[in-house]
Amino acid sequence: MSGIAVSTNINGDGVDFLCQAEETLLDVLRDRLGLTGAKEGCGTGDCGACSVIVDGRLVCACLVLGAEADGRRIETIEGMATADKLHPLQEKFLEHAALQCGICTPGFLMAAKYLLAQNPEPTEEEIRFGLAGNLCRCTGYDKIVRAVQDAANVMKGA
Amino acid sequence: MAGGSDLLVRMKGGYIEPNLIVDIKAITGLGEIKQTNAGFTIGAAVPCALMGETKALRQAWPGVVEAANLIGSRQIQGRCTIAGNLCNASPAADSVPALVAAAAKVVVVGPQGARTIAVEDVAIGPGKTSLARGEIVEAILLDKRPPRSGDAYLRFIPRTEMDIAVVGAGVSLTLDDRGRVESARVALGAVAPTVLLVSAAAKAIVGTKLEAAALAALAAACSAACRPIDDKRGTIEFRKKVAGVLAKRAAGIAYQRAGAK
Numbered sequence: 001m002s003g004i005a006v007s008t009n010i011n012g013d014g015v016d017f018l019c020q021a022e023e024t025l026l027d028v029l030r031d032r033l034g035l036t037g038a039k040e041g042c043g044t045g046d047c048g049a050c051s052v053i054v055d056g057r058l059v060c061a062c063l064v065l066g067a068e069a070d071g072r073r074i075e076t077i078e079g080m081a082t083a084d085k086l087h088p089l090q091e092k093f094l095e096h097a098a099l100q101c102g103i104c105t106p107g108f109l110m111a112a113k114y115l116l117a118q119n120p121e122p123t124e125e126e127i128r129f130g131l132a133g134n135l136c137r138c139t140g141y142d143k144i145v146r147a148v149q150d151a152a153n154v155m156k157g158a
Numbered sequence: 159m160a161g162g163s164d165l166l167v168r169m170k171g172g173y174i175e176p177n178l179i180v181d182i183k184a185i186t187g188l189g190e191i192k193q194t195n196a197g198f199t200i201g202a203a204v205p206c207a208l209m210g211e212t213k214a215l216r217q218a219w220p221g222v223v224e225a226a227n228l229i230g231s232r233q234i235q236g237r238c239t240i241a242g243n244l245c246n247a248s249p250a251a252d253s254v255p256a257l258v259a260a261a262a263k264v265v266v267v268g269p270q271g272a273r274t275i276a277v278e279d280v281a282i283g284p285g286k287t288s289l290a291r292g293e294i295v296e297a298i299l300l301d302k303r304p305p306r307s308g309d310a311y312l313r314f315i316p317r318t319e320m321d322i323a324v325v326g327a328g329v330s331l332t333l334d335d336r337g338r339v340e341s342a343r344v345a346l347g348a349v350a351p352t353v354l355l356v357s358a359a360a361k362a363i364v365g366t367k368l369e370a371a372a373l374a375a376l377a378a379a380c381s382a383a384c385r386p387i388d389d390k391r392g393t394i395e396f397r398k399k400v401a402g403v404l405a406k407r408a409a410g411i412a413y414q415r416a417g418a419k
Contacts, residue, residue, distance in 0.1 A: 045230070063166045065166070065179070068183070
């Protein structure tokens with residue numbers, strides 16, 4: 001099959017793939033690389049379910065072309081936990097029941113990880129603004145905000 | 159393609175089917191903010207998040223940066239550019255009133271070479287620009303600030319974040335050594351087919367310390383300049399009124415930032 005040859009790094013591992021010019025990074029992650037953690041909610045950058053981090057910046061994978069991944073460093077939800085240990089954000093999401101159906105959760109976790117990397121001690125308002133690009137139709141957001149606050153406290157102490 | 163946050167949505171929606179996409183992020187220098195003796199050069203591929211992270215730019219042009227950082231979510235901020243916001247030519251683009259108030263210049267390059275134009279000369283109508291076929295924006299230029307200068311941008315949206323401006327107002331001003339407004343520029347968004355530079359509003363505050371009468375004259379000039387449409391976001395009457403209110407408030411913030419005592 002012909003396509004654009006892309007050489008990238010995902011969650012610390014070198015990855016090579018071929019993709020079509022119009023294929024999004026989200027399609028590549030899900031359909032070519034089997035990394036189905038990032039979800040397609042809207043496909044237009046509104047819902048944040050496909051949030052990944054590219055070269056340290058939070059983006060919607062649906063608004064990035066696969067070909068753009070060449071030479072970049074990509075972090076996805078699959079790289080969040082280490083071999084046998086969940087990330088504090090993941091633990092706190094479970095503890096606070098900050099999810100129901102779970103479709104939005106990988107996106108929220110990536111956005112929350114980026115938020116805490118930029119601002120380790122966010123106020124509630126800063127958390128709500130920081131996560132405004134992620135939509136959740138189950139929880140009403142409150143439990144998500146509390147989980148992120150609690151995770152921030154744990155990570156600060158670590 | 160710069161950030162692609164509009165292009166990919168249009169492709170997905172089937173509105174456009176490009177034969178070729180050129181990723182200008184891969185062109186050296188276009189992803190950088192350079193500080194020079196003349197001011198700042200913001201490359202066309204600079205994501206708005208980088209503008210917010212650049213302290214010197216934030217200090218010199220806080221209004222431009224706050225406007226750029228209002229575009230979309232954190233995810234969109236990681237991709238979107240002010241050059242893209244400008245070239246989309248939406249009347250409601252958030253960064254454009256702030257750039258017009260700031261008297262930003264735009265470097266346009268194309269087959270005929272490079273030219274530099276005023277930012278307000280880029281958009282000529284909703285979705286339409288003055289750029290010729292083959293031309294792209296290379297960078298947006300902001301002047302070095304004289305002392306006692308400040309700028310601000312405010313927009314009205316019915317939500318608390320992540321929405322399209324019903325009205326936007328950008329004000330940039332410089333004070334004299336007695337704290338009077340020496341020069342000013344006032345720009346309004348979402349109240350006409352393109353962003354408006356309202357010189358009558360600027361004139362209303364020059365020579366003043368933004369006393370109540372000056373602010374009232376500024377607001378009246380803004381409301382009078384509006385040529386808005388009625389739509390689901392706001393009525394003509396509402397937009398005219400809010401344009402004056404926001405311009406007053408933005409002028410007040412810019413005045414404080416300029417170091418008014």
